[in-house]
Amino acid sequence: MLHGVRFLRSAVAALARLAHALIIIRSRLLRLMPLCSPTSTSAIPAPWQQPAAARAASPCGSKKAHPPVGTALMALDDPNKDQLQALSSAQTPVVVVVVPALKQQQQAGERAVETKTAAASKAARGRRPPRLAIPAPMACAPGVDPFGAVADLDAEVATELEVQGEGFCLASRRGVRHAMEDGYGVITDHTVQGASQLAFYGVYDGHGGRAAVDFVADKLGKNVVAALAASTTASQQQQQQELSPSSSSTQLPKTSAAVEDEAEQEQVDAVVAAIRAAYLTTDREFLTQGVRGGACAATALVKDGELFVANVGDCRAVLGSRSGVATALTSDHTAAREDERRRIESSGGYVSCGSSGVWRVQDCLAVSRAFGDASMKAWVTCEPEVSRRRLTPDCRFLVVASDGLWNNVSCQEAVDVVVSAAAAGTASSVGSCKELVALARNRGSRDDITVMLVDLQQFISQ
Structure with a gap:
């Protein structure tokens, strides 16, 4: 009977210590939840979308507090109540998160490239084409057009x-x-x-x-x-x-x-x-x-x-x-004649057949x-x-x-x-x-x- 009473007292004491440890963990979790949860229903922008001052003042900005979960779990096996209280009052470690401004730099670079391309395109549309270099006429006989112009003859030649x-x-x-x-x-x-x-x-x-x-x-x-x-x-x-007589004397007679x-x-x-x-x-x-x-x-x-x-x-x-x-x-x-092609090629030229099926000399003239x-x-x-x-x-x-x-x-x-x-x-x-x-x-x-x-x-x- 005495042994049964002692067993019950030990079990009650163990349950009490377990309940006390759970209460301490719950209280610690309740204190940490306001630090990482929004205070209102409005959406909070991401840290890289906030100004620098807002990120410094925000409780969930660049600094975040995380509970020492490993320490709390170790405390479950510690029967010393004072030690649990000391752990509950210990300072939590601080983790600093630094977000680089890579996205802002990329967007700025893309905007600069687009601006430069638009400026170059606008300048190209407004620029005049280069001037054509027209060769000087060849030396010709007086009154002869070097380009074989026929404008002056059109009126004289009937259709x-x-x-x-x-x-x-x-x-x-x-x-x-x-x-x-x-x-x-x-x-x-x-x-x-x-x-x-x-x-x-x-x-x-x-x-x-x-x-x-x-x-x-x-x-x-x-x-x-x-x-x-x-x-x-x-x-x-x-x-x-x-x-x-001189020529006839030296030649044989012919019929x-x-x-x-x-x-x-x-x-x-x-x-x-x-x-x-x-x-x-x-x-x-x-x-x-x-x-x-x-x-x-x-x-x-x-x-x-x-x-x-x-x-x-x-x-x-x-x-x-x-x-x-x-x-x-x-x-x-024409360049299609085999003998004419051989003659042209022997002179250092060439003949070719275009998409229309016409053979041409030097890709130009159809006649040879x-x-x-x-x-x-x-x-x-x-x-x-x-x-x-x-x-x-x-x-x-x-x-x-x-x-x-x-x-x-x-x-x-x-x-x-x-x-x-x-x-x-x-x-x-x-x-x-x-x-x-x-x-x-x-x-x-x-x-x-x-x-x-x-x-x-x-x-x-x-």
Whole structure:
């Protein structure tokens, strides 16, 4: 019985000490709660959003008090009441929290960058673009525009042209460009050294202005006649030397047929050489003018029953027979031709094909041979290709035209149109040329179109 009473007294004492410790802990927690809780229902800003003075005065600002929880828990096992009271009155440790102003510095830097960018953009919008440096004009002949300007010639060049000549006719129409850049030239009833008769026909297609096409139309035919005259004189002198006693004594006798064949071939070679020389001479004379631009050409020379056709560029000459068969007497000089590409590349140039599928020399010019084009003369030559054909009764007419026609009308179609016009009784008029021009335009040609029709029957000996 005595042992039971002692056990109960010990249990009551332990419960009393536990209750006393819990009361002390509760009182300490109640004293700390007002320090870390807001005094009102209004929201309190974060410490970095408060002014410095407010942060210094705030009880929950930069200094916070935390209860010594570890010490309080240790006190639960201490039965000494005085020791618990000493712990309750002990000073709590102070923890100082310092918040750096990194966010404010970042915001200030962003505002500075935005201000600087806005100022630079405003200054750029108000600034004038740099001045363009325009090169000085090249030295030119008196009265010649170095840029090949055609403003003064626009009033003199008609948008449409029709010519009905003796043995030929022509029709021409301007494209959608600012000025007409096609031209033509004709020389008929001309006598060379009082012996043979000749006729010269040419169609020219300029680019970069009318300067080149006007010059070539005026000079090329005259230079061909002059070169033929010089060639005839040289040939006559050579024949006289061959007939002299000194030369005949050292050579073996030849048959009359061999002599005739040799003489004929020499005459043909002389005419071909004269045409080439005239082309190159005209090109050199134009380059001395110091003007821009260039021109393509297709020419026909009829001399002593022989037809000599020459061309540079993409102008074309097509022969029409009595049976209505078309025969192209020229081949277009473009960068798409394999032999022309090899020639250009061997001269240090290059050809390229653009997105439109057109091959160009130095990414610029679509033709590989032409008059002028001084800046590209190293690759764009003016040496023509010359073909020769003996005229026969089957040779009916010749169609000479610029690429404005041939880009939309085939050679056979052009001959068919002329043959149909002849069947309708309009072969000798300009009507067939006009019909070809209209056909090309209706098919979408935007280029200048010039068509010349030459009657070859007038040169056939009856």
